[in-house]
Amino acid sequence: MSQPESAVADAQAGGRGGQEPLAKLAARYGLRRAIARPRFPVYVRQLWERRHFILTYATSRNVSKYSSSALGQLWQVLTPLLNAAIYYVMFGLVLGGKGHIHNYSAFLLTGMFVFTYTQRSVTAGAKSISGNLSLIRALHFPRASLPLAYIIQELQQLAISMSVLLVIVLITHEPIALSWLLVPVVLVLQTLFNVGAGLVMARLGASMRDLNQLLPFITRTWLYASGVFFSIQERVVGTAHAPQWVADVMYYANPAASYIEAMRDILITSGGGHNPPDSVWISCVFWAVFALCFGFWYFWRAEERYGRG
Amino acid sequence: MAELTEELSLVKAEEPAVAGTDGKAKAQPKPAAPSAAQPKTAATSPLDVPTGTPTVIVDDLHIIYRVYGAASDAEKGNAVNALTRILRRQGRPQMKEVHAVKGVSFVAYHGDAIGIVGRNGSGKSTLLRAIAGLLPPHAGAVYTDGQPSLLGVNAALMRELTGERNIVLGCYAMGMTPAEVKDKYQEIVDFSGIDEFVQLPMSTYSSGMGARLRFAISSAKTHDVLLIDEALATGDREFRKKSEQRIRKIREEAGTVFLVAHDLRVIEETCNRVIWLHKGKIKMDGDPKEVLAAYNKG
Numbered sequence: 001m002s003q004p005e006s007a008v009a010d011a012q013a014g015g016r017g018g019q020e021p022l023a024k025l026a027a028r029y030g031l032r033r034a035i036a037r038p039r040f041p042v043y044v045r046q047l048w049e050r051r052h053f054i055l056t057y058a059t060s061r062n063v064s065k066y067s068s069s070a071l072g073q074l075w076q077v078l079t080p081l082l083n084a085a086i087y088y089v090m091f092g093l094v095l096g097g098k099g100h101i102h103n104y105s106a107f108l109l110t111g112m113f114v115f116t117y118t119q120r121s122v123t124a125g126a127k128s129i130s131g132n133l134s135l136i137r138a139l140h141f142p143r144a145s146l147p148l149a150y151i152i153q154e155l156q157q158l159a160i161s162m163s164v165l166l167v168i169v170l171i172t173h174e175p176i177a178l179s180w181l182l183v184p185v186v187l188v189l190q191t192l193f194n195v196g197a198g199l200v201m202a203r204l205g206a207s208m209r210d211l212n213q214l215l216p217f218i219t220r221t222w223l224y225a226s227g228v229f230f231s232i233q234e235r236v237v238g239t240a241h242a243p244q245w246v247a248d249v250m251y252y253a254n255p256a257a258s259y260i261e262a263m264r265d266i267l268i269t270s271g272g273g274h275n276p277p278d279s280v281w282i283s284c285v286f287w288a289v290f291a292l293c294f295g296f297w298y299f300w301r302a303e304e305r306y307g308r309g
Numbered sequence: 310m311a312e313l314t315e316e317l318s319l320v321k322a323e324e325p326a327v328a329g330t331d332g333k334a335k336a337q338p339k340p341a342a343p344s345a346a347q348p349k350t351a352a353t354s355p356l357d358v359p360t361g362t363p364t365v366i367v368d369d370l371h372i373i374y375r376v377y378g379a380a381s382d383a384e385k386g387n388a389v390n391a392l393t394r395i396l397r398r399q400g401r402p403q404m405k406e407v408h409a410v411k412g413v414s415f416v417a418y419h420g421d422a423i424g425i426v427g428r429n430g431s432g433k434s435t436l437l438r439a440i441a442g443l444l445p446p447h448a449g450a451v452y453t454d455g456q457p458s459l460l461g462v463n464a465a466l467m468r469e470l471t472g473e474r475n476i477v478l479g480c481y482a483m484g485m486t487p488a489e490v491k492d493k494y495q496e497i498v499d500f501s502g503i504d505e506f507v508q509l510p511m512s513t514y515s516s517g518m519g520a521r522l523r524f525a526i527s528s529a530k531t532h533d534v535l536l537i538d539e540a541l542a543t544g545d546r547e548f549r550k551k552s553e554q555r556i557r558k559i560r561e562e563a564g565t566v567f568l569v570a571h572d573l574r575v576i577e578e579t580c581n582r583v584i585w586l587h588k589g590k591i592k593m594d595g596d597p598k599e600v601l602a603a604y605n606k607g
Binding site for chain 1: 478
């Protein structure tokens with residue numbers, strides 16, 4: 001075994017002892033380190049240059065997802081419909097979660113679909129790096145492309161479930177209102193939040209393999225805390241007699257609850273509804289901006305370390 | 310993604326067979342050292358100094374991989390266990406660290422075509438990935454001029470999709486613009502020779518066809534520093550000839566080429582320098598004839 005050592009020793013002697021150190025040689029010829037994290041503005045620009053890859057990757061994943069099933073792309077519509085049916089039977093009929101909520105089926109489905117979007121984005125984000133190690137080890141691209149592509153894939157799915165939701169809301173005798181024009185605004189804000197959250201989860205998931213096992217428990221707890229099946233106001237203040245600020249914290253400190261609340265106020269207008277109050281809007285915007293900025297920064301900080309496994 | 314990983318591991322598994330069928334490539338270097346008379350060329354040997362400036366400098370590079378073994382039933386899905394481990398910042402008990410590259414140093418110059426030989430698991434592919442900047446070094450550094458790229462787009466492709474979609478996806482994955490993709494599309498189809506199969510999912514392709522398409526996609530782009538990992542051992546004879554020509558052309562355009570292949574003839578024909586890796590260290594580095602002779606004796 002002496003041979004390899006001596007070869008290395010020779011190499012080092014050649015590089016270090018005899019001539020100048022290799023690092024200096026590199027500097028003299030203007031060579032750069034192969035792994036160096038670009039500055040943040042450069043990184044964002046590189047990401048923008050990869051937009052075609054991100055979009056194509058997202059679409060391709062969506063197409064290949066159902067390619068092995070007989071009904072194919074029809075599942076994109078069937079899955080949210082079947083989910084909706086199960087939730088209605090479970091929480092509307094069996095558990096009787098209705099309470100005094102006006103138009104419970106629309107209330108429940110709005111909450112469910114909005115929450116599912118965030119939940120799936122977070123879960124997908126956590127897998128986007130750890131599940132693509134072979135790709136990361138083979139090609140060069142800003143790594144944030146992967147979580148972004150996964151969230152765009154979820155967004156494409158959401159477009160379908162949102163149209164299902166609008167049909168159901170119409171069936172349940174909600175009038176088409178001018179406020180529906182605000183639906184895309186809420187979705188954009190929610191998407192920005194999802195991107196940020198997905199980026200944070202991507203970095204966490206890349207280093208903590210056990211996160212994927214834990215996530216289902218975390219998202220389920222989140223689901224129950226977000227008032228998907230019940231009205232937070234009614235249960236917390238009305239039934240449990242907690243002070244009002246507890247309900248407020250549950251609405252505004254939880255981004256999912258804020259987006260659900262905004263969407264419900266916009267869509268369900270028949271029972272003397274109202275537009276989302278300013279505080280809900282502020283919360284929606286705050287979470288979107290905060291998550292996006294923090295998520296990108298946090299993900300970028302470890303850019304050169306993804307791929308070690 | 311699971312299929313892709315599987316495919317990659319399949320390629321790995323095929324390696325010994327490739328080496329075995331080739332009479333010349335007896336990839337069995339014994340740890341016993343060859344005779345001391347072998348020239349052990351140092352990294353900065355004046356082998357190619359006349360050709361000019363260095364393009365790749367590898368400085369005492371160490372790469373450590375983390376490998377996860379299969380989790381036992383007892384601990385899989387046990388959230389409490391997972392949580393306590395996360396809180397204590399411990400890895401999985403089955404987590405192993407593999408020291409794949411142990412202190413490699415060399416300098417590659419403009420115009421070099423460097424073959425890398427060594428038995429399976431000697432760190433060849435890892436070294437290429439580190440040069441490409443895809444694996445972060447544990448210690449040491451890799452300095453490069455321009456962006457080295459690995460000839461290998463396989464991981465971005467999806468078997469369930471048509472060849473057509475995969476061509477577009479693969480080109481974007483390599484960083485092409487829509488105009489370039491449009492430009493290269495027909496060329497890729499023609500070169501791969503898959504004709505009307507381009508409309509069918511890649512999962513219906515024979516392994517040769519799949520390999521041809523992958524090579525056609527990944528070689529469609531021009532590179533400064535090009536890293537080729539076992540790309541030549543694909544397809545039938547005719548395609549092999551075509552791809553060797555393509556490689557030569559790429560070499561002329563690229564500043565520096567690194568080539569990992571088990572077919573030593575390919576290395577002998579195309580390279581002007583050979584690095585012999587053994588267990589993550591450089592065993593020999595120098596003229597192809599001398600190194601390959603020693604390697605075969607190995």
